[in-house]
Amino acid sequence: MSRTLPAVDAVVIGSGWTGGIAGKELAAAGLRVVMLERGRAQWTAPDFASPQVHDELKYQRRNTMHQNTATETYTFRNTTDQTALPMRRWGFAYPGTHLGGAGAHWAGVCYRFDEVEFRLRSHYTEKYGAGILEGLTSQDWPVTYADLEPHYERFEALAGISGRAGNVNGQTPPDANPFDPPRRKDYPNPPMKVPFAAALFGEAAARMGYHPYIQPSALVTRPYTNSEGLSMSPCSYCGFCARHGCEHFAKASPNICILPAALKLENFELRTEAHVLRIELTPDRKRARGVTYVDARGEEIFQPADLVYCCTFAINNARMLMLSGIGQPFDPATGEGQLGRNYTHQTTSSVQLFFAEDFHLNTFMGSGASAVTIDDYNNDNFDHTDRGFVGGAYIQVQVNGAGPINFHPTLPETPKWGSAWKQGVRRYYNHCCNITITGAQQSHAGSWLSLDPTYKDAWGQPLLRITGDIHDSDIRMSHFVTERGTEIGRAMRGVERAIGNPRNKPYSSTVYQSTHLTGGTIMGDSPASSVVNRYGQSWDVPNVFVLGSSVFPQNASYNPTETLGALAYLSVDAVKGEYLRNPGPLVPA
Secondary structure: OOEEOOOEEEEEEOOOHHHHHHHHHHHHOOOOEEEEOOOOOOOHHHHOOOOOOOOHHHHHHOOOOEOOOOOOOEEEEOOOOOOOEEOOOOOOOOOEOOOOHHHHOOOOEOOOOOHHHHHHHHHHHHHHOHHHHOOOOOOOOOOOHHHHHHHHHHHHHHHOOEOOOOOEOOEOOOOOOOOOOOEOOOOOEOOOOOOHHHHHHHHHHHHOOOOOEEOOEOEOOOOEEOOOOOEEOOOOOEOOOOOOOOOOOOEOOHHHHOHHHHHOOOOEEEEOOOEEEEEEEOOOOOOEEEEEEEOOOOOEEEEEEEEEEEOOOOOHHHHHHHHHOOOOEOEOOOOEOOEOOOOEOOEEEEEEEEEOOOOOOOOOOEOOOOEEEEOOOOOOOOOOOOOOOOOOEEEEEEOOOOOOOOOOOOOOOOOOOOHHHHHHHHHHOOOEEEEEEEEOEOOOOOOEEEEEEEEEOOOOOEEEEEEOOOOHHHHHHHHHHHHHHHHHHHHOOOEEEEEEEOOOOOOOOOOOOOOOOEOOOOEOOOOOOOOEOOOOEEOOOOOEEEOOHHHOOOEOOOOOHHHHHHHHHHHHHHHHHHHOOOOOOOOOO
């Protein structure tokens, strides 16, 4: 039997970017807020201190900062005629856990979504005809870029984004991205330094008529005090960034940028090692009463609350709603139900570049977001007529630290072990890099989330089951864009071989693509097409709000963090401005 605690105004499930923003903003508005984090506490000092944080084996291979597959994982299958099996080792993505969630170990790549992304179905239908979206369930968002622009600006001030923006009040500097959406302010900090390999890519791309620019980054390039009055320090390009915590206070994270500000508020309480089992509902299932969680001692506790913000890692939000009985699960056989629908990942590919021996790339130095990029084949920046796909990808050389355990480049014909393999690694370790191609992924009825009927977690609850494969339209997009990247690679100085690796079927749970999982609790204009409204508010239980990339109707090519941060600010502003005065639906059903 659960032990019941005194009631609070709001409970926030998860301490990542969205949970941090929601928790701090609600507490600052005077609400009594409790934040529940399933993992342990972790802070820059002492947890990310040197030299222990420079442990490639611990963080890159043993997944110290990621969800523990021994206690909670996902099952996966491509189609309904297969039996889903549990993932026992992370390969396709790196779900976050512990304080700060995935925001503590991310790479720091930070983009605003393109204007077209928010009206994707309308835009492509109007421009190219409805046939270009055949077989896809991708849809328009219930918000526009203009709605989010001021909130994008707020997140950039919070995270101290470094870059040089294009289209600032209609002006685009010559070295900025000409495809940027319009904005009122430039980034708070200047762009990052350009590594040698990335510079070679930019040089070749410009010579071919493309528009290279330095990727925007959540690693600050100078001393910076953010919008919460918290200090950050310049990046040192140490090479231990993605999947690691940052020892220098340089990489923006909830742990650095917002949780310390929340903890200064007397009415904000953080509880770590608090694994939430479910959101509890009233007998009529129209309101949440609070949440039940298990603490570090294994005791089951009920925390009553008037308001619940579900801010778990990406697709874990869908599982939380399923376990709580909120929403109608999607049935692919009938097309009914919204919960679990439109699961997407990203359509990534690469071009492996092998250089002459006198080109010393030194890719062991870098950061999670050090890159030169082009957007010429991203979004609808090029003609999609007769292409058979929508969307696109950004193409770049990103130098994020080539560790000796993870980075073993050899030519395709080289044996996979033995002396010839060792010689190949010795030859190319400092003379090889990848062109990375990160593409959108469209939603379709063959990819969705559900509760697994067989496998359970350590608390006896069903695991989340992923059913999905890549749609043919995204395969066509990947082949087209990867060929463009291969052409650039062949034109780069020093390159002896450029080998393109476009994405193909089947979608695999063992091959890393990105940690940018989306969908399952998508937002929309009505309950007939979505789980939550434009503010992340549940259509069925109006005092439950869901934040994170699970609300995206489909996946853009760009990394989701800045958009989910902007949506978090949009949501809490609506709660503070409207909901608290008149609790109930913020959008008529």
